[in-house]
Amino acid sequence: MGRVIAVANQKGGVGKTTTAINLAASLASLGLRTLLVDCDPQSNASSGVGFGRDPHRTSTYQILMGDVTAAEAVSPTEVENLSTIPAHKNLIGANIELVPLDHREYRLRYALDAIRQDYEYIVLDCPPALDLLTLNALVAADSVLIPMQAEYFALEGVTELLDTIERIKLELNQGLSVERVVITMFDDRTNLAQSVAADLRGFFGELMCATTIPRNIRLAEAPSYGKPALLYDPKSRGAEAYLQLAREISTRSSSTVEAKKSPVSE
Numbered sequence: 001m002g003r004v005i006a007v008a009n010q011k012g013g014v015g016k017t018t019t020a021i022n023l024a025a026s027l028a029s030l031g032l033r034t035l036l037v038d039c040d041p042q043s044n045a046s047s048g049v050g051f052g053r054d055p056h057r058t059s060t061y062q063i064l065m066g067d068v069t070a071a072e073a074v075s076p077t078e079v080e081n082l083s084t085i086p087a088h089k090n091l092i093g094a095n096i097e098l099v100p101l102d103h104r105e106y107r108l109r110y111a112l113d114a115i116r117q118d119y120e121y122i123v124l125d126c127p128p129a130l131d132l133l134t135l136n137a138l139v140a141a142d143s144v145l146i147p148m149q150a151e152y153f154a155l156e157g158v159t160e161l162l163d164t165i166e167r168i169k170l171e172l173n174q175g176l177s178v179e180r181v182v183i184t185m186f187d188d189r190t191n192l193a194q195s196v197a198a199d200l201r202g203f204f205g206e207l208m209c210a211t212t213i214p215r216n217i218r219l220a221e222a223p224s225y226g227k228p229a230l231l232y233d234p235k236s237r238g239a240e241a242y243l244q245l246a247r248e249i250s251t252r253s254s255s256t257v258e259a260k261k262s263p264v265s266e
């Protein structure tokens with residue numbers, strides 16, 4: 001059964017999409033069958049794996065509306081073991097169109113249930129808002145990976161995200177947990193970044209990833225070629241950091257899954 005990881009933070013520009021693309025590609029390169037689902041109307045994760053704008057493509061929008069099954073919306077990518085369900089800008093309308101529909105928060109979950117067994121990981125890229133699209137992703141997910149920048153105000157808004165996760169756990173998805181928090185665009189040469197990173201470690205403790213993602217121009221360039229960093233420049237620090245993150249997460253999730261199998265329930 002595939003593990004569903006939502007990459008979420010309602011702040012924009014913190015590295016969600018870069019993390020979703022490169023984590024998914026790195027998991028795939030470890031031989032794990034992975035699906036990247038773009039839940040953001042901006043469709044940056046889609047273009048980052050080679051799906052440029054196409055007004056006719058089947059996307060997350062039709063899945064949420066119940067017009068197609070998830071299996072029908074899946075396309076292979078250039079990366080072996082990595083498939084994707086791309087987004088479309090009409091997804092912006094889904095926030096309103098979903099409101100009167102039945103099970104409006106569960107639509108992605110129910111759709112992905114049918115294909116979960118085909119993958120080891122399903123990575124969801126969320127929009128920069130705590131809207132119905134992000135809610136659908138968090139309800140569909142087993143865990144949330146939170147990318148954060150080591151800058152002043154990094155923690156601003158995070159309590160709101162953590163409160164939302166707690167509320168979802170109580171009301172909509174008991175199985176949801178915080179996967180980990182990962183520091184992105186890290187520049188370890190500055191004292192500020194180092195001191196903020198230390199604060200974040202103090203705040204999140206065990207939840208912090210040991211891996212940090214450095215600021216690396218290759219990660220910013222790769223999407224314009226429609227490729228994950230692993231294909232664009234596999235030797236770059238950015239590509240290597242995401243590979244390390246994938247190793248850390250895949251090792252840890254198997255131990256979490258083991259723990260969850262034990263008869264002692266939380």
Ligand SMILES: Nc1ncnc2c1ncn2[C@@H]1O[C@H](COP(=O)(O)OP(=O)(O)O)[C@@H](O)[C@H]1O
Nearest residue numbers: 012013014015016017018185214215216219220
């Ligand atoms: N580690 C990194 N090094 C350099 N640039 C990065 C890095 N991570 C993200 N970026 C760039 O920062 C911008 C915001 O990142 P993005 O992943 O789109 O954030 P979000 O999805 O949270 O809005 C993009 O232009 C992206 O290319």
Ligand SMILES: [Mg+2]
Nearest residue numbers: 016017040044
């Ligand atoms: Mg994004």
